[in-house]
Amino acid sequence: MQQEQVHACVIPSTDPHIGEYTPGRWKTREWISGFTGSAGTVVITKDKAGLWTDSRYFLQAEEQLKDTGIDLYKDGLPETPAFSDWIASELSAGDCVGIEGDVYAASEAKSLIEYFSGKNLNVRTDFAPYDSLWENRPAIPANPAFVLPERFTGKSCRDKIKEVITDVNKNQADITILAALDTIAWLFNIRGNDVKYNPVCVSYAIVSEKETVLFIAPEKLTQEVSDYLQQEGVVVADYEKIAGYICSIPSGTKVLINPAKINYRLYSILSEHCTVKETTVHPADSLKSIKNTTEIAGIRNAMQKDGVAMVKFLIDLEKALKNNETITELDVEEKLRVYRSEQEFYFGESFETIAGYAAHGAIVHYAATPESNAAVLPDGILLIDSGAQYFDGTTDITRTVSTGQVSETIKQNFTYVLKGHIQLALAVFPAGTVGMQLDALARQFLWKAGQNFLHGTGHGVGCFLNVHEGPQSIRMNYNPVPLEPGMITSNEPGLYLAGEYGIRIENLLLTVKARTTDFGDFYAFETLTLCPVDTRLIDYSLLSPEEIGWLNDYHQKVYDQLAPLLSKEEAAWLKEIL
């Protein structure tokens, strides 16, 4: 920093593709601080260093920062300054802040630059001395890409490109740059293994009427993939060539980007000579979110397999508890993984399983470690949030199950969560409705009890792609994207009582056309996930006839669709518990 006359540097958790999971190559913040949480920012000045992270990670960060000389700043507490304010207070006018534009979303970097320039601080966006300092820095992931056949994708890469170009033109632009790995995987119908839980390949893409270029390391390309891409009319270039290509775009070209999904380095090269058209929802992401009939058929199939795995696991759990065999949170994780891996087209888990017994269930992002691993006892409730990647679909399901005696209060709380889940599942709404309008349907009963859950009610889910995708959501926050037929969105209200237990019930919903009347088009949800809800936790006196009707219909559907795939004993167990 002294050599480069940088007075403070900021190291975020993000990578050049602004994804949810960061490959080791870009875990700079973890390398420099030892802190392994998913969210956090390190700031270093001449004499001080600090890590900013949120309440999920206060304990872990304290532990991991011991003896590092890095101070912990607890984000969200009233006394904690924003890291940018802290930098402004530590530096003097004219000083320089260094960031690595390569790993910052353009929108983030732009607002940092604006903030610091208001404080008379300079910003260098190419400060990245890590390569020479970081011994054994992991390479960029170089796993082979593979083609996802049209029997799973339902639409050729060539056709998708055409649709994207049409929509880019509608946005008054000629070209678009993509850096989000799931968008690229969707567009080219390729998948990979470069990012944990996300079946994607590290790559960039540029789409225009003239040509569509996939920037990807040559070692990822098998002959099959190369031939396929050529067939689809895709030009392939080396991953490293993206910057040069952007430089060569004719001056004044109108280029569409989503500034939250492209890194600042590419953005700044682009904005030097092109007209940047910014969008908050890239048309490729809108197209990706509307599943076609092949994809929907695939996810229905994946749901059956996932339901079978869940039922087999639930039977094991019940047996273990009945027989006083020890079963731990990590055992739960492993059993689920094994049962899922036996299913056709299994590729891997879609995120890290959360198996939280009792108080662990109240930690929203809990994942058992060998140190925290608790035995599941026949007393209380167990929250299990898990999912898989199959070639024909991505699953994400949460069930909260009774492991023995439960109090009336637990039943009451479980039933409030269930009522919210059912009311959202039963919603009918006019075309144009956004998630924020429906969110309260899932929270209303908790709110009446003075309770709430502080995460979203629903996120988009990909097809053999990221388990969290946009652009739609169902949240307390405003998101202007309407829920459209073909979108898959989770329905996951919950309740977390710190130190006691956590409850969450999650199914995936498909938005479908319900009817057309004089008042326009109305949409509804079809629940895709197939797995029983634990009826031992329900206080039926709190359910309305409509809600009991939904539950009975749902359980009938679960039985009808899973029984043919289960053994006689398993099917009998399922019938018994419903």
Added chain:
Amino acid sequence: MQQEQVHACVIPSTDPHIGEYTPGRWKTREWISGFTGSAGTVVITKDKAGLWTDSRYFLQAEEQLKDTGIDLYKDGLPETPAFSDWIASELSAGDCVGIEGDVYAASEAKSLIEYFSGKNLNVRTDFAPYDSLWENRPAIPANPAFVLPERFTGKSCRDKIKEVITDVNKNQADITILAALDTIAWLFNIRGNDVKYNPVCVSYAIVSEKETVLFIAPEKLTQEVSDYLQQEGVVVADYEKIAGYICSIPSGTKVLINPAKINYRLYSILSEHCTVKETTVHPADSLKSIKNTTEIAGIRNAMQKDGVAMVKFLIDLEKALKNNETITELDVEEKLRVYRSEQEFYFGESFETIAGYAAHGAIVHYAATPESNAAVLPDGILLIDSGAQYFDGTTDITRTVSTGQVSETIKQNFTYVLKGHIQLALAVFPAGTVGMQLDALARQFLWKAGQNFLHGTGHGVGCFLNVHEGPQSIRMNYNPVPLEPGMITSNEPGLYLAGEYGIRIENLLLTVKARTTDFGDFYAFETLTLCPVDTRLIDYSLLSPEEIGWLNDYHQKVYDQLAPLLSKEEAAWLKEIL
């Protein structure tokens, strides 16, 4: 236009104070076109003239524009160009569009200017040749102002000014300019009679730590009002002096404005030499929206009086129908006005009464005229939306009543509307919740039936002020303003079947603190309006036990609060129908 080299001129419906009702002085659009609807824009070019208005006014506009040479452009139809697009297509590059900046909201004018400059058209914002052309143009209203005593307002003008200054400073500004007449009336605790239905005086105000100036025509000021204003530390200046005063604000001063609530003329004078800080919600409007305990006590009182008037009217209506006496929509209007005017502190109606029998009820903004006036027959339903201004509060109530035989479908539809009304009334929600989050509670049952209503569910209501005020709302559209304790908001779901009938049930809600738990503060609504819901229209089989409970409790409260103010016979009637 030729003299001034203006090639097109635009005449909107708004006035210098951007209010809902325009005093005659500024009804330029009506004067030039003969069209009397509340919304519409006239555009004039050398050879053509057009009026743009929305579907509410298609029939009326067609009628009123006959033989004027002004063409009707039906806003909202796919084939209708926006008037700005139409101008751009009619004019040539370099031509000039004239608007009167005085009657345009700054935000509107700015976007028009931006649009036209993109089309290489110039805009003159001082084009207003109407004074010399308009014979007998009405003068600016010059009715006397009066002081609303602290027994009604609950807070002195001096204290309100202090609070506004504090909040203006929080917005990094030193001064603020107010042009909205209700905001000014609230701030100074004065009222007037310059605008139909709105008890306000035509005026401007500038508030700063140095001085607070009320710009008002001297003839409006009685000695009492002058003395009062002096006492409160308010400087009074002539209405016409506002522009000069703005010019004299020291250069570079930071001035807070809401660009949607200040006219473009003042904005452009201001922005020449000051730093304009824009806000979408002016702090004075936020303060105004949170009613204090005196105001809440007042509105409770007003609600009792309004309920008494409504009950007396409902008895009359029932009698007339029973005795086969003719009662028309205009009779309904008149009876309500008379019964209200007998109440203490009555000042006038708070808006034009809507009394719509049968198909007239389906016209959302219907107001009976001598031509349309229908007799109410003992067959079907009558929708009555009305309200009053009392010194102690503003009311706004809609009831839909059976006038005789009604079909099962009408009952079903009425019950869907009622269920939505009740679910919103019963809502409990965390601090920070905005109207869009709750809106679906009122629509969910209609949506399930493939129905909807295309107006908002709730608007803010003033205290002896405008019946429509911001900043909060409960709508399908996003409005970031949370519902805060002390706010008064309407709850008015409806259903309109063109050519058949309209249903709406409207009460006013007070947001109140419900409880504080580990999950934070929770708010709820208290229904303020006191008037029975027509139980003859309810299909009880569709109501949940919770909804029946709400209705019974509500009717018990209505009876308890109104009976002491009714005659024995009236009270007996009320008891009978509940």
